[in-house]
Amino acid sequence: MAQSVLLTGAAGRVGDAILGGLADDYEWRLLDREPPTDDQPGEFVVADITDAEAVREAMDGIDVVIHLAGDPRPEAPWNSVLTNNIDGTQTVFEAAVDAGVEAVVFASSNHAVGNYETDERTPEMYREDDDYLLDGTELPRPSNLYGVSKAAGETLGRYYHDEHDLSVACVRIGNLTQGHPPIDYERGQAMWLSYRDCAHLFDRCIRADYDYEIVYGISDNDRKYYSIERAREALGYDPQDNSAYYDGEEQVVEPDA
Numbered sequence: 001m002a003q004s005v006l007l008t009g010a011a012g013r014v015g016d017a018i019l020g021g022l023a024d025d026y027e028w029r030l031l032d033r034e035p036p037t038d039d040q041p042g043e044f045v046v047a048d049i050t051d052a053e054a055v056r057e058a059m060d061g062i063d064v065v066i067h068l069a070g071d072p073r074p075e076a077p078w079n080s081v082l083t084n085n086i087d088g089t090q091t092v093f094e095a096a097v098d099a100g101v102e103a104v105v106f107a108s109s110n111h112a113v114g115n116y117e118t119d120e121r122t123p124e125m126y127r128e129d130d131d132y133l134l135d136g137t138e139l140p141r142p143s144n145l146y147g148v149s150k151a152a153g154e155t156l157g158r159y160y161h162d163e164h165d166l167s168v169a170c171v172r173i174g175n176l177t178q179g180h181p182p183i184d185y186e187r188g189q190a191m192w193l194s195y196r197d198c199a200h201l202f203d204r205c206i207r208a209d210y211d212y213e214i215v216y217g218i219s220d221n222d223r224k225y226y227s228i229e230r231a232r233e234a235l236g237y238d239p240q241d242n243s244a245y246y247d248g249e250e251q252v253v254e255p256d257a
């Protein structure tokens, strides 16, 4: 079973959610270009993912990589996503193969498929009574250059799996928000990912056996237009949260025990 996990982009929000749930479960090596601001589990490497030598060193002895580092802004300009998200991701995959890592989990995004949300389909597709569902088998349809960079990361993963037999899971993360779903934002409520479900999903990505997977990373929201069936089947994902259980910031329904 995987024991040592390299977490790139560890100082960010998704890293915070993952470490919040899994800090004690693995031997962590954390990597970020920003130094930590508080106590962190394991070892912290301050490095840029475009620095191939530093990334290679950080892979030493690692079983699984969770690759989060990158520019997360939907409005990010091409020069930033090209450097941080595409070049940086290629550097991480290459170093993982060289180091004999078992699996890389790649933080993809809803924005890789954002242009399925056409004027004809929205806002109805964000609502519970609409049955439109993307399942991860569809082609990318990015809504911005950031989404293009995430589609490129998924394709890099496909290549490194097919050519080098690396296990790769691409998680198209929805909208990670702490504490409660986004307020007055139907789209965000449909693709909400709670911190608890985020940690659980990445835990499943560390533990499960797979070849190449694209799954959606959202909670079990009634409104969903992303299927979580593949995440359930391939990874054993069993989310606990649902944006429909909230009225604003208030949780008004308890999940079934």
Ligand SMILES: NC(=O)C1=CN([C@@H]2O[C@H](COP(=O)(O)OP(=O)(O)OC[C@H]3O[C@@H](n4cnc5c(N)ncnc54)[C@H](O)[C@@H]3O)[C@@H](O)[C@H]2O)C=CC1
Binding pocket: 008, 009, 010, 011, 012, 013, 014, 015, 031, 032, 033, 034, 047, 048, 049, 050, 067, 068, 069, 070, 071, 072, 073, 084, 088, 107, 108, 109, 110, 172, 173, 174, 175, 176, 177
């Ligand atoms: N937060 C969300 O709802 C979603 C996040 N994602 C993806 O998840 C990943 C993490 O996102 P967040 O935690 O929200 O972003 P964030 O901005 O909070 O964290 C990203 C971290 O990566 C680091 N980083 C950026 N470029 C780097 C580089 N070249 N070298 C080393 N470190 C670098 C930053 O210093 C930062 O600590 C990103 O790849 C993002 O695209 C995808 C979909 C939704």
Ligand SMILES: O=C1O[C@H](COP(=O)(O)O)[C@@H](O)[C@H](O)[C@H]1O
Binding pocket: 071, 072, 073, 074, 108, 109, 110, 111, 173, 174, 175, 176, 188
């Ligand atoms: O990929 C990402 O998606 C989330 C949600 O998208 P949004 O369009 O609802 O804001 C975004 O918050 C996050 O920054 C980004 O990395």
